[in-house]
Amino acid sequence: MPISDWLDLAPATIQYEAAVTRNEFGKVTAYAAAVAYRARVTYTHKRVTSRATGQDVISSIQVWIIGIITTLNVDDRITLPDGTTPLMVSWDLVTDEHGNHSVKCYFT
DSSP states (O other), rough: GGGGGGGGOOOEEEEEOEEEETTTSSOEEOOOOOEEEEEEOOOOOOEOOOOOOOOOOEEEEEEEEEEEOOOOOOOOOEEESOOOOOEEEEEEEEEEEEEEEEEEEEEO
């Protein structure tokens, strides 16, 4: 099934900005240009393991991003349709018989 068949399930648009530079303390100092992706935003509580700390956390926002984002980092910035930029704690790469399909991101 082509990705275009999933677009009806992704009515929102998010902005993705990859972290590109850091200062000597490891803090992000610049992001790449924003790229718009179609997405589905849901608000439920899920227990996930934080990729940054390895600890279990509760995610209250999950976002299915249609398209290929395979190089996510916990310091990347995703702006939701309401203008917020919650903390990304984990993600799952979703594939199908055609390859990379979407990414499910978990936010606190």
